Amino acid sequence: MQDREKSNDQLIAELATLRALVEGVPALIAAFERVDDAGKTDYRFTAFNQLYQQEFEHIFGFRPQVGLSLSQALASFPQSLSKMRAALDQAMAGDRLRTVEPLAPPATEYAPLGDARLVSGDRSSYEITYSPLREANGAITGVFLIGFNITPAQDLETAHQQTEAALRKSKGETELRVAERTAELISVNQKLQQELEERKRVEAALRVSQARFAGILEIADDAIISVNLEQQITLFNQGAERIFGYTAAEVLGKPLDILLPQSAIAAHRSHVQNFGASSGKARRMGEHALRTADERRPIFGRRKDGTEFPAEASISKLSQGGETIFTVILRDISEQKEAEETLQRLSHQNELLLNAIGEGLCGLDRQGRITFANPAALRLLGYTQEELIGSPVGLILPHTRPDGTPYPFSESPIYTSLRDGAVRQVNTEQFWRRNGSSLPVEYVSTPIWEEGEIVGAVIAFRDITERQQVERMKDEFISVVSHELRTPLTSIHGSLGMLASGLLDPTSERGKRLLQIAVDSTDRLVRLINDILDIERIESGKVKMAKEICEVEKLLTEAVDTVQAIADKAGITLKVSSCSASFYADADRIIQTLTNLLSNAIKFSPRGETVYLSAERIDSPVPPLASDANQPPRCPLCQPPYLLFTVKDQGRGIPADKLDTIFERFQQVDASDSRNNDGTGLGLAICRSIVHQHNGQIWVESTLGVGSTFYFTIPLAGKGGSLATNAPLPATADSPKGPLVLVCDDDPSTLSVLQALLEQRGYQVVTVESGAKAVEVAIARQPDVILLDMMMPEMNGWDVMANLKARPETRNVPILVCSVIPEAEAQAEVRSQKNYVGWVDKPLNSISLFQSLRSALTGHSQKLRILIIEDDVDLAEVFCTLFQHHNIETYCAHTGREAIRLSQQLNPDLLVLDLSLPDGDGFVVVEWLRQHNRLSSLPLVVYSAQDVNEEERDRLRLGQTEFLTKGRVSTQEFEHRVLDILNGITKAE
Amino acid sequence: MSKRILVVDNEEYIREVAQICLETVAGWEVLTAASGMEGIAIAIEEKPDAILLDIMMPDMDGIATFQKLQENEATRSIPVVLLTAKVQAADRRRYEALGIRAAIAKPFDPLQLASQVATALNWSL
Known part of the structure; x- marks a missing residue:
């Protein structure tokens, strides 16, 4: 009896739970049982939820009651009745039947009872499933009806809210009904205790009821989970099993915590407790009274495998007899969330793109x-x-x-x-x-x-404003060039045509004049074409300045020699004053610049006047009083020290409005310059290009009627100052530090030139101005090589050498002599011991200087290896011979594949790479090497016929990387570059 | 009857060659000017039968010179033929629109120069 009571209590509790569930689900739910009424099959309502009841009432005009037969309920709606009966019949036969219907009678039937919503056609549609209800033994005893609202998505939320609202509204009713039911059952139980048979029947009825609701639960896709006040799971449907990955057996009786993310457990508990204490019966989880639906906090579930997923859930509670059961209906929304997030990400990306x-x-x-x-x-x-x-x-x-x-x-x-x-x-x-x-x-x-x-x-x-401007400038330039070329051509064509016609005697005055015009114009045309090509090449960087160490005096003398004849002819005196300094520049180009400026000055000076040419060294910045007449003008853009060249005339001067444009192409002061038939209109533009290529500045000052002074500067080497060059050795942070060179010379300008020159090539430099200092620094710094001047006051070069060789700490440092006295002469005079490894003549020639430095440094090192990747077998052979002369082991690869294989085997010290290879291009080789640690920092010289742009250069960089173009860079220059890089390596190793 | 023609060009050699051509081939009398301003002055003074005018000149170019000649009562009726490197179809249309009779391309054919001018001005040689 005790057992039975307990069993009944349990059944009652479960039933109550199920009931709460059924009411919580936003679906139509109803159950029918079959009755045989005088041989005629009929159905009776055995259960339904409120939603069903509401919908039914909306359509048919009255509320169905449990126990009411279908034929009675739908007596006035014969078509609906037969349709529904047919569906129920089919389910009773064991089929599951799915229909979509507005749960409405045909048009002919609903007129008297249908509500406005039906008529207006905006009523929700339901997908209704009729399923057979089976007893434990498999016998079909009734039918379940479950209908899901399939109103289009945008209406769903509204419909759902309406349902919820309706549910909340009728919660009192529900409770009442549950209480009634409970009371009923209790009374049944009491009867059971009196009559065993009765009890059995009721028990069976309860079981049926439970089975019915259980059936509904299993149909749902959503997880339906009940927990008691202790948060132990008491119900776990198939949907829950699918979503969480647990079986019901695994979780029943376990705390709900196992389904929650660790971080959410505490919060969830308090929420559930709050909810338990609140008067509300159901709520969307994550919702707060003060928040709107949009601000709902996202909730997460935890699967058996530990993964977490976003979810949407509602919770309802049912209290009965002091016990409270919470039921959660939960849906996995990971896919939905992912789709939302992807969409958000995409739209954010698109927005960024559009904005950027x-x-x-x-x-x-x-x-x-x-x-x-x-x-x-x-x-x-x-x-x-x-x-x-x-x-x-x-x-x-x-x-x-x-x-x-x-x-x-x-x-x-x-x-x-x-x-x-x-x-x-x-x-x-x-x-x-x-x-x-x-x-x-x-x-x-x-x-x-x-x-x-x-x-x-x-x-x-x-x-396209800019594009149009460039196009206009290009058109203008072409038009000017075309005019400039046609002008001498017109004179040549006209004069020669006349002479050829025989209309004029070539020996007559006019004939001779025409010949002279033709000859002069031909000269002009040649100059013009040369100048145009020259300026194009200089400005596009196609012509490199062949920089070397120059003596200022020498350049001035050469420039003056060039223009002396014109000056004499024009009756102009040339006055020259020069400082004595060495600097690093393309001597021919500087002479060209000076010659251009001098010719202009001579051309525009009246007979008998003087043109002044000077060069001076500027070591200090702009003086505070720049207008001081005794001070040479300073270039505010130049960083001292620099050389300032000045060409001053006493000609007619340049109007102020032309001062800015005079260095532009084909800009002359006025028509009467008329190119004097010897100017091209490009001279000053070329001067400017050359000076800019040396990182210098050029400008003019002029007073009309008094004269003009042209200035240009060339930066000097020195501390803080950098030497001008358009092909500096890339001194990247990761390239090895160069060898340390100690330079000793009593002339400061020689020191600064040498320092800049050496630093440019990656050497480290320390300079000293006396022999005594050289010995001191050599001991302290232990240089790799010493560059030594011979003719110095006090302690001369011979003394320094003897001193260094006498000391054990400096005995082995190689010494390179740098002297204006040829080696043989000096040797003959002094007959001293040969304490040096090389002799470099002054004035310095950078190529022989670096060659000597290299041999001084590599003299006693182990052999270096070069791998030459070159598809042209003959050329590869030439390179091999070239480097073997320098005692370097040289290997050749003719294909990319071979290059990759050999670079692995040989572990070379440097690669020379041609870009066009038979089995692909050099890019592929570099790409491969880059992926191999040991090889990715190899020094590389790209020596190819192909010009490479910046982007390509980036793709080709390994370690220290140089780009040389065949045809532009001579083989000799190429050889020197390779040796320079190897020189650095020698030091590093 | 012999014509008097004014050649305006800033290039000394071109003036000279044009002068020799026209004098030798057509027997015309040739005056020369080295700039637009000088050309206008000579045109007012000498009233030549036609003006052969260069376009690309510094300071005052051929077009500006032509317009000045048109503005001046004394020179308005003197026909102008351009001597220019710019003789593309578009350029010719522009010259025509301005009221310039013809444009002869540089470099010109020294033997044809006179007849080209004559044809443009409906002169007989």
Whole structure:
């Protein structure tokens, strides 16, 4: 009896739980049992939830009651009755039947009772499933009806909320019903205790009831989980098993915590407790009274495998007899969340792209109205987002053609592309800015297709003001060059044509004059072509300045010698003053610059005047009083020390408005210069290019009627100052530190030139101005090599050498002599011991200097290895011979494959790479090497016929990397570069 | 009857060659000017039968010179033929629109120069 009571109590509790569940689910739920009424099959309502009851009432006009037979309930609706009966019959036969219906009678039936919603047709549709209800023994005793709302998605939320609201509203009712039910059952139980048979029957009925609800539970896709007040799981349906990965057996009786992320456990407990204490019966989880639905905090579940997933869940509670049961209905929304996140990410990315893009973008709808505009479009057009959106695109389009005729939108390529769906590209168009100014653009109009229809277009446009300016400048230049070339050509053609015609005697005065014109014009044409090519090559960097150590005095003398004849002819005196200094420059180019300036000065000076040429060394910055007449002018842009060259004339001067343009191409002061038939209009432009290539500045000061002074500067080497060169050795942070060179010379300008020159090539340099200091520093710094001047006051070079060799700590440092006295002469005089490894003559020649340095440094090192990757077998052979002379082991690879194999085997010290290889290009080889640690920092010399741009250079870099172009860089220069790099390596190892 | 023609060009050699050509081939009398300003002065003074005018000149170019000649009562009726490197179709249209009779390309054919001028001005040689 005790057992039975307990069993009944349990059944009652479970039933109550199920009941709460059934009411919590936003679905129509009903159960029927079959009755045989005088041989005629009928059905009776055995259970239904409130939603079903409401819907039924809405449609048929009255509330169904438990126990009511279907034929009675639908007596007035014969068609609905037979339809429903047929469905129930089929389910009783064991089938599961799914229908979609608005749970409404046919049109002919609902008129008298149907409500407004039915008539207006906006009633929810349900997908209704009829399932057989089986007893434990498999016998079918009834039918379940479950209907899910399949109203289109946007209505779902509303429908759901309505349902919830309805549920909440009727919660009192529910409780009442549950209480009634409970009371009923209790009374049944009491009866059971009196009558065993009765009890059995009731028990069976309860079991049936439970089975019915259990069936419903299993149908649901969502997880349905019940917990008691102790948070132990008491119910776990198939949906829950699927979602969480646990079986019901595994979790029943376990704490709910196992289904929650660690971080959420505590919070969840308190939420459940709060909820338990609250008066509410059901709520969406994560919801707070003060928050709106949008602010719902996301909730997460934890699967058996530990993974967490986002979920949507509602919780309901049922209290009965002091016991409270919470039931959670939960749905896994990971997919939905992922889709949302992907969408958000994509839209964020798109937004970033649209914002970052420099081109203006406007979206148009089919009617040509602007639907979006990116920031670039707004910036270019000067509109705000608000002003542009919704406006017709005609707002920014021109309304007239360049010739003034009207330009209707219907003739615009944008319009046609909206009409015919083809992409239109327009290279030149004017758009209109908000302020009424025009914006030259090029644009592309791309139609947007959606499901075979043109729904709009995207206009991508770009400001072409700059492009147009460049085009204009190019046109102007071509036009000027064409005029400049045609001018002498016209004279040549005209004069020779006349002479050839025989109309004129070539020996007559006129004939001779024509011949002279032809000859002069030919000269001019030649000069012009040379100058044009020259300036092009210098400015494009195709001609490299062949820099070497120069003596200022020597250059001035040479320049003067060149123009002396013209000066004499023009009756002009040349006065020269020079400082004595060495500097690093392309001597021929500096002479060319000086000659150009001198010829101009001579040309524009009246007979009998003087032209002054000077060079001085500037060591201090601009003095405070720059106007001091006794001070040479300073170049504010130049960093001392530098050399300042001055060419001063007493000619007619240059008008102030021409001072700025005089260094431009084909800019002469006035027509009467008339090129005097010897100028080309390019002389000063070339001077400027040359000076700029030396990192110097050029400018002119002039007073009309008094004269002009042209200045240019060439930076000098020295501490803080950098030598001008357009091909510096890349001194990257990761390249090995160069050998330390101690330079000893009593002339400071020699020291600074040498220092810069050596540093340029990656050497470390320390300089001293006396022999005594040299010995001191050599002991302290232990240089790798000493560069020693011979003729010094006090302690001369011989003394220094003897001193160094006498000391054990400096005995082994190689010494390179640097002297104006040839070696043989000096030796003959002194007959001293040969304490040096090499002798370099002054003035210095950088090539022999570096050659000597290299041999001094590599003299006693182990052999270096070079791998030459070159597909031309002959050329490879030449390179091999070249480097073998330097006692370097040289290997050749003729294909990329071979190169990769050999570089692994040989572990070379340097690679020489040709870019065009039979089995692919050099890029592939470098790419491979880059992926191999040991090889990725190999020094590399790319020596190829192909010019490589910056981007390609980046792809080709290994360790220290040099790019030399065959044809531009001689084999000899190439050889020196390779040796220079190896020189550094020798030191590093 | 012999014509008097003014050649305006900033290039000394071109003036000289044109002068020799026209004098030798057509027997015309040739005056020369080295700039637009000088050309206008000589045109007012000498009233030549035609002006052969260079376009690319510094300071005042051929077009500006032509317009000055048109503005001046004394020189308005003197026909002008351009001597220029710019004789593309577009350039010719521009010259025509300005009222310039013809444009002869540089470099010119020394033997044809006179007849080209004559044809442009409907002169008989």
